[in-house]
Amino acid sequence: MEQNFKMIAKTLFGFEEILAKELRQLGAQNVEMGTRMVSFAGDKGFMYKANLALRTALKILKPIYQFRAFNEASLYKGIQGIDWSKYLSENQTFVVDVTLHSEHFNHSQFVALKAKDAIVDQFRDKFGKRPSIDKDFPDLRINVHIDRDQCSVSLDSSGDSLHHRGYKTATNIAPINEVLAAGMLLLSGWDGQGDFIDPMCGSGTILAEAAMIACNIPANINRKEFAFERWNDWDNDLFDQIMNSLMKKVKDFHYTITGYDKAPSAVMKAKDNIRNANLDEYVKISERNFFDTQKETRGPLHMVFNPPYGERLDIEMERFYREIGDTLKQSYPGTNAWFITANLEALKFVGLKPSRKIKLFNGKLEARLVKYEMYEGSKRTKFQNLGDNN
The missing domain is CATH 3.40.50.150 (Vaccinia Virus protein VP39)
Structure with a gap:
């Protein structure tokens, strides 16, 4: 049976409580509120379900590693401490997104560049080849979050923000998210x-x-793609099963x-x-x-x-x-x-x-x-x- 793991659902200010309620109603374990985020636990099927069904989540992140980073060298070493071949092959593409709340680092682009260097250097050393960057349609979207000197590295299971539901092709002058x-x-x-x-x-x-x-009706039923569909462990049958179970709960x-x-x-x-x-x-x-x-x-x-x-x-x-x-x-x-x-x-x-x-x-x-x-x-x-x- 698939093991549960920790996930983080990002949201807008003021929605933490309703997102926590949504997660509990869906069946999430260990639900805990933070600022603009709610952490919870579930298995791979629940990760699919959270992306499909949550109305007030912007992204579902899967944390994979945490370390202390207070300068360029410790950041590089920490990112290299992850075995990236578990998540990515040298023929695939990736991108690094960064959020910063730290006096040690001022520029998110600098952190993204250093993280990218650490990843591609690891592949070059192991395989003599390296994956490429693709900002628009990467095979893997990596999220680096630095809060003071704590660096959390997560896989972004959603891709585009979940407010992109897939049904809105036309907007007016001041559309609402x-x-x-x-x-x-x-x-x-x-x-x-x-x-x-x-x-x-x-x-x-x-x-x-x-x-x-x-x-x-599940919030993201009309969405064309989620980032997890490009992951190495993507399970199409499990996704269909989750989708069907959600659609059975649609009511008049x-x-x-x-x-x-x-x-x-x-x-x-x-x-x-x-x-x-x-x-x-x-x-x-x-x-x-x-x-x-x-x-x-x-x-x-x-x-x-x-x-x-x-x-x-x-x-x-x-x-x-x-x-x-x-x-x-x-x-x-x-x-x-x-x-x-x-x-x-x-x-x-x-x-x-x-x-x-x-x-x-x-x-x-x-x-x-x-x-x-x-x-x-x-x-x-x-x-x-x-x-x-x-």
Whole structure:
């Protein structure tokens, strides 16, 4: 039976807890949270499963070696302490990615170069031949992480960041990262047990992620390739088995998922992306201005959206955010409305008090995910009614 080994799932700031929950639900062992990462244990099949199914992971790394590095010589010696012929042949290609939090090393490119030298020198000494570098489609992607003087070397089992789901071929001016969209939805409590709307849907990312969560569809089912498919121990039959077991857990969805955008180009892109993800039976998108709409479903409505913040879209911020508040107040009773913004000043103009504020980052921009609870009738009436019923 395949042995369990330690792995690291990288994520975005603020998603550590939901990623840990995802891992436990998938069946991971020894789950421990760190900063922008969660460590866990599992076997090779679980590594495949984690890459396929995790919604809030950016990469799954498999650590293979750890040593102390405080200068160029100790870094070179440490990398040479690994038998690279276990992972790579002289005819294959590789690339080294580096992350640094160390006063001993300033430049990630320098560390990558030294690591590469150590690897190719080992092959030249053993075989008289060396593997080549390929930055775009390497057979092996190696991750070197230096924190102070601790150097961890891992194999990157994912390849491209896992936010590249494979369904998005068209984007609008300010697209949202798929992992950020999925994390926002999970933080908002979206579980597919009701109607959903994204009233400023752009290229449809939040809609696609909402539908996949609702139907329990693996996040990366549409992805063309994972890095582990080029590894020496790649097991195609095991991968198919894992894929089939995940697909058996896909479930029906009995509510509505709706998207609006006022830009015809965005609506077209969103429809294309939803079609690419094979989700068009669950998601309906139309060209409408949110500020001219009203709630069209009975019962509670779950709303998550990514309004423009003025970073890449030119809008009159004060008026725009005031209209968000007015539309929610007047036209969307019985709605839990969540949105993300990196324009913290603009929140003052919404004119409503958020019941939750969660700090996140959209790229390098510090942002807030905010929740507004729009009650049927007034809030006071709601609580009076609750009192009358007791």
